[in-house]
Amino acid sequence: MRDVLIQVLYLASSVLFILGLKGLSSAKSARNGMFLAELGMLLAVVGTLLHLEVVRFQWILVGLTVGSVIGAAMAIFMPMTAMPQRIAISHAFGALAATLVGISEYSRHGTDLSHGTMAALGFEVMFGSLTVTGSLMAFSKLQELMRGAPITYRFQNFLNISLFIATFGLFIFLIFEPSRADLFYLMIGLSFLIGVLMVLPIGGADMPVVISLLNSYAGLASAATGFAIGNNVLIIAGALDGTSGFLLSIIMSKAMNRSFANVIFGAFGAVAEGGPARTAEGLTVRRMTVEDAAVQLAYARSVIVVPGYGMAVARAQEAVREVAEQVEKRGGEVKFAIHPVAGRMPGHMNVLLAEANVPYNKLFEMDEINGQFAGADVALVVGANDVVNPAARTDKNSPIYGMPILNVDQAKSVIVLKRSMNPGFAGIENDLFYGPKTSMLFGDARDSLTKLAVEMKNV
Amino acid sequence: MNQLLMLFMQLYVFVLAGILGYVVISRVPALLHTPLMSASNAISGISLVGSLVAAGSDYGVLSTVLGTVAVTAATINVVGGFMITDRMLKMFKRDGVDKP
Numbered sequence: 001m002r003d004v005l006i007q008v009l010y011l012a013s014s015v016l017f018i019l020g021l022k023g024l025s026s027a028k029s030a031r032n033g034m035f036l037a038e039l040g041m042l043l044a045v046v047g048t049l050l051h052l053e054v055v056r057f058q059w060i061l062v063g064l065t066v067g068s069v070i071g072a073a074m075a076i077f078m079p080m081t082a083m084p085q086r087i088a089i090s091h092a093f094g095a096l097a098a099t100l101v102g103i104s105e106y107s108r109h110g111t112d113l114s115h116g117t118m119a120a121l122g123f124e125v126m127f128g129s130l131t132v133t134g135s136l137m138a139f140s141k142l143q144e145l146m147r148g149a150p151i152t153y154r155f156q157n158f159l160n161i162s163l164f165i166a167t168f169g170l171f172i173f174l175i176f177e178p179s180r181a182d183l184f185y186l187m188i189g190l191s192f193l194i195g196v197l198m199v200l201p202i203g204g205a206d207m208p209v210v211i212s213l214l215n216s217y218a219g220l221a222s223a224a225t226g227f228a229i230g231n232n233v234l235i236i237a238g239a240l241d242g243t244s245g246f247l248l249s250i251i252m253s254k255a256m257n258r259s260f261a262n263v264i265f266g267a268f269g270a271v272a273e274g275g276p277a278r279t280a281e282g283l284t285v286r287r288m289t290v291e292d293a294a295v296q297l298a299y300a301r302s303v304i305v306v307p308g309y310g311m312a313v314a315r316a317q318e319a320v321r322e323v324a325e326q327v328e329k330r331g332g333e334v335k336f337a338i339h340p341v342a343g344r345m346p347g348h349m350n351v352l353l354a355e356a357n358v359p360y361n362k363l364f365e366m367d368e369i370n371g372q373f374a375g376a377d378v379a380l381v382v383g384a385n386d387v388v389n390p391a392a393r394t395d396k397n398s399p400i401y402g403m404p405i406l407n408v409d410q411a412k413s414v415i416v417l418k419r420s421m422n423p424g425f426a427g428i429e430n431d432l433f434y435g436p437k438t439s440m441l442f443g444d445a446r447d448s449l450t451k452l453a454v455e456m457k458n459v
Numbered sequence: 460m461n462q463l464l465m466l467f468m469q470l471y472v473f474v475l476a477g478i479l480g481y482v483v484i485s486r487v488p489a490l491l492h493t494p495l496m497s498a499s500n501a502i503s504g505i506s507l508v509g510s511l512v513a514a515g516s517d518y519g520v521l522s523t524v525l526g527t528v529a530v531t532a533a534t535i536n537v538v539g540g541f542m543i544t545d546r547m548l549k550m551f552k553r554d555g556v557d558k559p
Contacts, residue, residue: 086497235472
């Protein structure tokens with residue numbers, strides 16, 4: 001009877017998870033959907049506590065309490081700009097839980113594991129442990145505890161691939177010889193190492209792909225736990241998580257014109273070496289003052305704002321909204337063009353703008369808005385660079401050639417807010433800045449925009 | 460044989476859940492990709508299920524210690540993940556409804 005009740009609770013929980021994710025198909029239904037998912041989690045926990053195996057609750061209570069306090073504190077105090085780090089570190093937590101459960105299962109059953117269970121356990125701890133260290137690396141890079149730029153050395157790919165093959169070989173061997181505990185722990189050690197080495201060569205602009213991929217790995221590790229302990233709700237939730245991360249990493253890599261295979265094998269560090277990219281020799285930019293920009297924006301009928309990571313770095317979201325409001329007060333229309341990789345994780349820019357009270361119906365995806373640039377009086381580029389670089393369309397030698405970009409260069413005029421003439425992450429010059437329709441407003445983005453908003457009131 | 464059948468039943472569940480997930484998640488707009496990630500992160504805290512058994516059962520000290528750490532880690536994801544997802548989703552407003 002008890003077992004039936006547990007299964008009913010698990011079934012309800014699985015359904016609620018799926019309905020919860022379905023809620024995310026629109027911003028309106030999202031919060032209710034998340035409530036369903038929370039309920040699903042509660043049911044799963046209750047169901048688990050009903051298991052006859054669970055006989056003592058004191059350590060469970062300790063874990064639940066400590067975890068809740070840490071989790072809540074992180075949720076309440078984490079600034080939205082730090083979302084990518086938070087997601088990265090939480091992948092590490094999720095994968096750590098899966099790995100530890102796997103080790104505990106292994107140490108308990110040891111020699112009497114069936115081949116099937118060993119396969120699941122092995123997969124679980126292998127993917128779990130490489131996700132733990134990989135996510136911690138991603139976290140350190142995003143939090144700038146270590147250099148964010150790719151770290152490469154000779155024979156890197158060769159070493160990584162050999163290491164992976166060796167680890168995978170151990171995994172296969174263990175399926176046939178589950179009793180070899182020494183090899184089991186060696187496999188875990190190697191997987192930890194793989195996680196570190198895998199993320200080393202990956203730099204700033206590629207972070208959205210890495211985070212998504214680690215999300216997927218963490219999900220797969222959970223699903224494998226489900227296979228190992230024969231629990232369907234784990235398999236289902238893990239599968240959902242796995243596909244979600246996988247799908248996002250495909251979307252992200254497409255947005256950067258990286259191939260699918262590139263994502264799967266995680267070799268996204270290396271940008272194809274082309275000929276020399278164009279440099280800025282002999283070209284001049286047109287500078288403008290805040291006053292000029294204010295006049296231009298004040299009389300614009302339609303403005304498209306293109307925010308980039310530079311906006312987040314300068315914490316200029318609020319100031320962007322103020323400028324947008326000034327344009328609207330004068331009867332102009334403002335839209336925001338969001339490139340899929342305009343941040344450090346998928347959808348990051350949308351959250352930052354929503355936090356600054358920009359209504360989400362003004363935020364447009366690249367495909368929706370690209371046709372509208374030609375009709376825009378002003379395109380206001382705030383701290384974006386590579387995602388608006390026309391070289392992606394024209395210059396075959398450019399490392400970003402083929403990457404889909406926002407058609408900012410088609411707007412009637414372009415105002416670029418930029419700290420200095422330093423090139424973007426890809427380290428290449430941007431022809432847009434030298435275009436005849438482009439004016440540059442140098443300085444700290446927040447500073448410039450705040451002055452701009454004030455100035456516009458006086459125009 | 461029995462075991463193999465069991466494995467296949469699990470594979471059924473995994474594959475079908477994966478396909479369903481693919482369909483559902485491809486309908487999530489880019490607008491909500493960050494909340495999606497933190498939500499799926501919270502859901503991946505389902506590792507709690509395995510962790511709770513390890514922490515609460517009578518299988519020796521190692522199992523209890525690993526289980527307790529695992530419960531803590533998974534709970535961080537569940538509680539933190541759902542809370543921060545809600546915090547984000549609260550910020551998404553349409554024009555004209557909730558002007559500050």
